[in-house]
Amino acid sequence: MSATILTIEDNPDNLALMVYILEAFDFRVETATDGHKGLETASRVNPDLILCDIQMPEMDGYQVIRHLKDDTRLAHIPVIAVTAFAMEADSQKIKRAGFDGYITKPIEPEDFVEQIRTFLPSAKVRNQESSFVAPASVEQNKKTVLVVDDQPVNLELATSLLEHYGYRVLRAQGMKKARMILRDGVPDLILSDVCMDDGNGYDFIRVVKAEPALQDVPFIFLTSTAICETERAKGLALGADKFLFRPMEPQQLLREVEQCMNRNGPRQ
Template identity: 50%
Template sequence: MSARILIVEDNAANRELMDYLLRAFGFETMKAADGAIGLEIARRERPDLILCDIQMPVLDGYAFAHDAKTDPSLREIPLVAVTAFAMVGDRDRVLSHGFDGYIAKPLEPLAFIQAVNAALPTTLRANEAPQPQPTFKRLPPRGVTVLVVDDSPMNLELKRDLLEPHGYTVVTAGTPTHALRLAREHRPALILSDVGMSEGSGFDFIRTVKADLWLRDIPFIFLSSTHQDEASRALGLQLGALRYLQRPMESALLLAEIEACLAHR
């Protein structure tokens, strides 16, 4: 039996990302773009868990929590805030308003699913491995280009075969030099790069990208099968990568990581 989860979030990208992740792990989902609609759905559907943003129009997260926790039909449903904490004391404030827990933005897929599982009864929790071939209903807007950098032609084709059916435009490069030229030509929405390559390091490549005013704000993800030690990961993140991922990796999780990075452009 899969849990039924209500997502209350006004930001479309975040809402769709949570929806995609939850469905990928076998949950059933409902969605609302503001707190008032969310309350209507919650009273009608009685979900097993409610994930709620704080800053929303019409009825914000705190008002939603008050109404949910004073409603006898809803008060026992776990209510988890999903929000970016900006100030000291925000976490305590969230819990004092009736939320049973919180998940911090930006979302990291595995940590997100682990937090969702923790809020659910054992019998409703998902296995922490995605279901095969989840339905991906929302395609990225046309023109969302991903630059993939890897010195293995096979890896380049695998990424193309994964991303293009989901609506992405993919450009590929086998060397950092070629990748830099393509990045300046196409200015992609995201760069997905290997670390250890025969004609240059991914670390040197990201240094060049981050030093270029035209390219520096492009989200950057490392995906490596060789440089998997903690020192390499720390260096990649220090240089400006949003994610440092390890191959092999489930396709659904890689798609989710890409979505997460694109949602915070």
């Protein structure tokens, strides 16, 4: 059974990033957006590890850790502080408060899981690692994915998933940057948002499909705003292989990417 990790965080972008990474590594994730809900969830699920933001309204991380350590049912659970403060005085305060460790913001997706593994029960780590196997096609042939999005958190989410499975990821924050990257080479797949600050994905795919060298590159739209069948039909009519809606489970996104790489299945 995979380890259960409770993440207490009031910032939705930070919470989404941590959940995305943890689920990509097959952890079971519980979430809470404030300290009170965090304590309630901890009592209900008895997690293997708790990640707790420090700066939260009403009940901050220091209050949360005091309640956890005073509860005999929960005091054994390792608790890691997640904080934007990394000065020596802050780290000492965090340790004195009873936290088992801390991770600084902004979170580095490449290091995040390694930072928390040492605080997990060894049996849970072994089980979790053994269930996380990259697809054979990726192991045998490292491919390049261009990820295009104007939101940094979405770029981080996609990168953390794809790089772990062996893909080389090129990140473009917007269409202008994406077009510059494409001048230097042809990726194996393009994963693009639809609505961006410097234009829309429909204009971008028109540019891509107009270039002979890029016409056959698989193209996936992934959006949380253009979420209706009319938009999907428009994207597919312009040449996209898939038009996907957020939120999407990490493993499902990976399967969609793999399917496009292998050119299997109908466009959807």
